[in-house]
Amino acid sequence: MDAIQLIVSGLANGCVYGLIALGFVLIYKATEAVNFAQGDFMMLGAFLCVGFTNEAYLGLPFWAAVPLAIMAMAVFGYLFDMTILRRMFGESQVAIVILTIAFGFVLRFIAGEVWTHEPVSLETPFAGEFINLGGVVLDVSEILIVIVTLLLTGVLYLFFSRTKLGVAMQAASQNQLAAYYMGIPVKRIQSLVWGLSGAVAAIAGILFASKGAIDPSAGLLGIKAFAAAAIGGFGSLPGALVGGLIVGLVEPIAARYGPVGVSQIAPYAILILVLIFRPGGIFSQTQRKKV
C-alpha cells in the first residue's frame, strides 16, 4: 500500500519535472538555445494563477484563472522571444544562456515583490481532498496532475504530428535553413515555440502549486528538470517526459528505502550514468546528413 502511494506521488512529481523538461526541449529543438529561466517561467505561471484566483488577490473562479494564467504565460513567452531574444540573433549561445539565467533571477525578484517571498499555496477546489481506493489513500491533486499531463502529452502529440503549424515547427527545428528556403517564417515560428513552452511552463506551475506551496525560488526546480531532460535525451519530447518521470519516481523511493541524503543525489547520479553509457540520452535522436 505504502509503495503504491509512493509511486503515485513520485509520478505526480515526475509529471511536473517532465513538463518543465518539455519546455527546455521545445526551445532547444526550435532555437538551439537553452532557456535556463524555464523553471522561473513555471514559477511565474504558478504565481499568476495564484494572483488571479487566491482570495488575497483577485479572487477569480479557479477555472477562469487557469486558462488566464496559461494564456498570459504564452503571450509572455512569445513577447520575450520577439522583443529581447531577437536582438540577440547571431550572438553566441553562451550569451543567450547567460541572458536567460539573469532573466530567471529578475523574474524571481519580481515575483517576490509583486506577490510574496513566502511560500503560498494555490487555492483550488480540490485542495486537501483524498480518495480511498481499497485502502490506498490518494491525493486528488496528484491524480489530476497525472491525468492532465497525459492529456497534454496527447494534445501536443496531435499538434506536432497533425497540424501544419506543428509540422512546420518540427521542420524549422530540424533544418532552419531549409525551412527558410521553403518560405516558412522561421522567426515567427520560434516566437510561437517560446509561447508554447511558456504555456507548458504555466501548466506545470499550476499543477506544482496545486499539490503544495510555491515560492519565488521554486524556479530552482528547473535544474532538476534540466537533469531530467538530459537523461531523456535533450531534443526528444517523449524523452523529456520519461526523464521527468524517472527523476520523480527515484526521489521518493530513494528517500524511503535509501540512506539519508541519497534522494537529493539520486537524479544527478542517474544523469551521470546516462551520460557515460548513453551520451545522447535515453531517447537520443541523431541523424547524420548524407552527402
Place this chain on the structure above:
Amino acid sequence: MSDDVLLRVKNLESFYGPIMAIRGVSLEVRRGQLVTVLGANGAGKTTLLKTISGVMDPEKGIVELEGEEIQGSDPDLVVNRGMVHVPEGREIFPLLTVAENIQMGAYTRKDADGIAEDIELVYDYFPILRERRTQAAGTLSGGQQQMLAIGRGLMARPRIMLLDEPSLGLSPLLTEEIFAIIKRLNKEQGVTMMLVEQNAAVALSVADYGYVMELGRIVMADEAEVLANSKDVQEFYLGVSHEENQRGQRRWKQRKTWR
C-alpha cells in the same frame, strides 16, 4: 521581347562576410527557359542564387521577378511570388516523413485542392517518393533526397525554380536521371529553371542558355550549344584536351579569351 523576361538581375553585388562574392552580375532568364550558370568552386554561384532568392541581401543592384523588384525581401514573400530555391546539399527535414517534407514545400499556399493535385504530380514525377512516403526522409539515399528536395520545391507551384548543384555527390547515372526529370519539368510543366552547376557537361546538355561565372563575375554568356563548342569552356569545364596540348604547349601560358 522584354516582357518575356521572367527574372532580370542588374549589377548585383553581394558580400560574403568581408569578401565581395558577387561583383556586379547582370543576367536575364526568359519564361520557359532552362538557364545554367557554370563555374568552379568559389566562383560565387551559390551566393548569386541566395541573393536572388532573398536568403541573403545584396549590397547593390536589382533583382526583378516579372518586372517587380524583389531584392532584399524575405524568402517567404519571394516564394509567394513564384520563385523557389532548391538549396545545395538537399537540406531536407531528416526526421519528418517524405510526405511531410513534401507538404512543407506548400507552406505558403492555402488552396487545399491545388496542394493535393500537386502532391500527385510530384509522386508522378518521382514514383520512388510515393513508395517511401511514410519513411523518415533522413533514411533516403542521396539521390532520393535530391528528388525529394526538387519535389518539395515544386510544391510551391513555382514559375521559376533555382536549383543549386543538383548533381552534388550523386553517381553519373543518377545525375543523368535527375537532369532528365529537370528537363521534363521544364518542358511539360513550363517551370522556368535556373540551374547552377559544376558538372558543365550535364548542365549544358539540358540547358537552353548558359552563363559562365568566375570570381564573382559573368565572363561568358551564350546559347548552351555555342558554349559547349567554345574552346575555353571545353578546356576548363568539359575537360576536352586540344591538339596544342599534345604538341606539348602548356595551356597555362595562354590567356583565356574571356579575360
